[in-house]
Amino acid sequence: MKKVLNQAFFDRPAEIVAKELLGKFIISNAGKDEVSLMINEVEAYTGPDDLACHASKGKTGRTQVMFGPAGFFYVYFVYGIHWMLNVVTGKKGFPAAVLIRGAGDIHGPARLTNFLKIGKEFNGKSAEPANGLWFENRGVIIKPGQIKKTPRIGVDYAGRVWAQKPLRFLLRNI
């Protein structure tokens, strides 16, 4: 069973999309060989009230894609070195996204983009095979007990409440 995740999958709250992305596959055919990895670590950035979400500071050049429709990639550069891969979730006009932090044997959001050769050219593109980067449901069933929740990484600046919310989701036993 292989089913490409469509816009309807992503057009839901970031927290739901994040949890459901665990066990799904990210596929890239940008290189000469197709690469597919099972997603095992994600974080949800839930909207304009989420002080850890870039869009909480308003719509800017960098964050505008988050204000667009669901199912588009939000890719940005941070610390002068690293690219971060996110997928926009929820309705157009409501800025929220899910950060893909780990898949397969690749643990760490910048390692993943490095491995998949993802850079700014994917920012603002939609997740579909025609664009060379997309997601599939391959029938892996994840039970609630397999999902571990923790606070998100590197968001201490967001204040106690938002920094501590359990919006990072990982698969156990990876």
Add this chain to the structure above:
DNA sequence: GCAGTGATCATA
């Protein structure tokens, strides 16, 4: 523990 690295944004 912390340096490296440069886009981005606010301030001017």
Add this chain to the structure above:
DNA sequence: ATGATCACTGCC
């Protein structure tokens, strides 16, 4: 134009 900040990684 300048300065602060940063959803990280790898090496000490």
